Structure formats: C-alpha cells, structure tokens
Amino acid sequence: MPELPEVETVARELRTRIIGKEINQIEALWSRSFQNMCDVEIAGQKILEIGRRGKYLILKLTKTFLIIHLRMTGQVLYFEQQNQCDFDDYIRVVVLFSDDTCILFKDVRKFGRIYHVADPDDQIAHVGKDALDADYEYFSEYLSTSKMNIKAFLLSQKYISGVGNIYADEALFLSGLHPAVISNKIRGKKARFLFENILYVLNNSILNMGSTISDYRDPSGEKGKNQFYFNVYGRAGLPCTSCGTAIEKIRFAGRGTHFCPKCQKNK
DNA sequence: CCATGTACCTGAAGGC
DNA sequence: TGCCTTCAGGTACATG
Secondary structure, eight states, X not given: OOOHHXXXXXXXXXXXXXXXXXXXXXXXXXXXXXXXXXXXXXXXXXXXXXXXXXXXXXXXXXXXXXXXXXXXXXXXXXXXXXXXOXXXXXXXXXXXXXXXXXXXXXXXXXXXXXXXESSTHHHHTTSOEETTXXXXXXXXXXXXXXXXXXXXXXXXXXXXXXXXXXXXXXXHHHHTOOTTSBGGGOOHHHHHHHHHHHHHHHHHHHHTTOOOSXXXXXXXSOOOSGGGGOSSTTOTTSBOTTTOOBOEEEEETTEEEEEOTTTTOOO
C-alpha cells in the first residue's frame, strides 16, 4: 500500500497517541512479521520519538528502536482499550501499553515487517535521503549521473526515498515526462520541474491524509482522500485531465505504469 | 551498472 | 457456481 504520504500520516497520528507510553508486551502472531534483531528487553521501554525515512517508520524507544515497514497491506491500528481491539485473522503483531491502550499491526499479505534493532542504520542504512528532506542539488546530482529510466529511478529507494508506484506516475504526468526517459537526459528546467512536482504530489497527498486504493488506513482506521485527485494512476482508458486523450496503462519497470500518450511523449 | 524475473503472501476481479 | 489467471501503494535477490 503505502508510500511516503501514507507513512507520514501514520507517523503524525501515532505521535499524538503513543509518545511517552510504556510498552508492557509485544507479541508476534505471525513470527516473520516481527524480527527481533537485538537482545535488549522491549517490555518496560517507552516510546520517545517517532520518525520516518522514506517508507520506514522509526520508533525511538528508551534504549532501542522499532522500525516498521508496511509494504503492501500493512496497517498500524491504535485502540484506546485492549479489550475493545478489533481482532481479525490478519493481525500479525500486538503491542500492549501500560495504560491499557495498544496498537495492532494488521497485514493481509504478510509482507510488512517490524524490526527491533539497537541502531536504525542496522536496518535502513541503504535507504537514500527522504524525498521531503532532499534539496534540488542532492536530487539533480543523482539524476544527472543515472542511466536508468526515470520510472525505475523514482521507484528506487537509494537516491531519494518514499516515492512509490502511485506518486512516480503522478509526478511524471505533471512533468510531461514519459516513464522511459533516461534519467540523465532530464536536465535544467525539466529536472527542476520534475523535482518540484515530486514534492507537490507528496505534500498534496499528505494534506489529503494519503491515498486509499484498497487496504490503506491510518491508525484510527480512516481512509485517505488523495485517490480522488489522481490524474493518471488507476485511470486507464479515462480521458486525460489535460488533453482528453485516453490514459494508457503498460507494464514498465516491473510495475503497472499509467501515462498520457499525448502529454508524455518526451522520450 | 542496468533490466528483468522470481519470491514472498492473500484476496479480489475478470474470463470462460 | 467454480476454476483459472492476473493483478495489487514493496523490496530483496538472482540472473543475463
């Protein structure tokens, strides 16, 4: 499911709810969903800060860290009372707090992970700078030296992180760039325009509390609203919002890729 | 370095 | 109804 705007929405909501809380117990109902990679006891630690890099949530505890990646269908759900939890067949990890509140990690497809680590870099050192922390100098440095097609470049998390399939397609549409354009051919004003459009689609989606295609929910169980504002994602066959041409969907860089064949001719 | 395929999982949707 | 295929907000890894 979730890309940067959805994970950011989760981070913001969690900050208002679980900062300062003491963990009583963490239990994995599907063992692979929770990877305990350090010896320090979790019970008794408090949640001190909640950060994010790309699509990773970073919970700083008193001594160690919990790193959460939602992958395709993960949800972090918050409940005020442990006996009112909405348990179903897809709850993979349970975190109980000492004040009787809790969070449940729900994940239909079991791809998501919660890692317990001594140092966040043990898990996310390979992840590039968060898209919202990157400036244009940083972005263009990588763009100008990459021979990848631009769709694959944006999907890779090693340059800037947080952009996934939805926001890559949306940013390329706004930039008038075909997904197959080679990254280092995008220069000058076009490169800057692309960078601005990436920030725009991400920030705009955050304002709309993220996009819900099917599974994404925030910690309160609410859907996002940004899916109502897509220009190309999920709009195959529908008219381009700019020129009216039917939006095309192709398989590209291993993913479903949506674009306007008229507005994004630029190869 | 770059592109592609596969694996990890489950459920929904479409074709027959 | 049921069976089969394809697809899904992601990423790691193996192979040309």
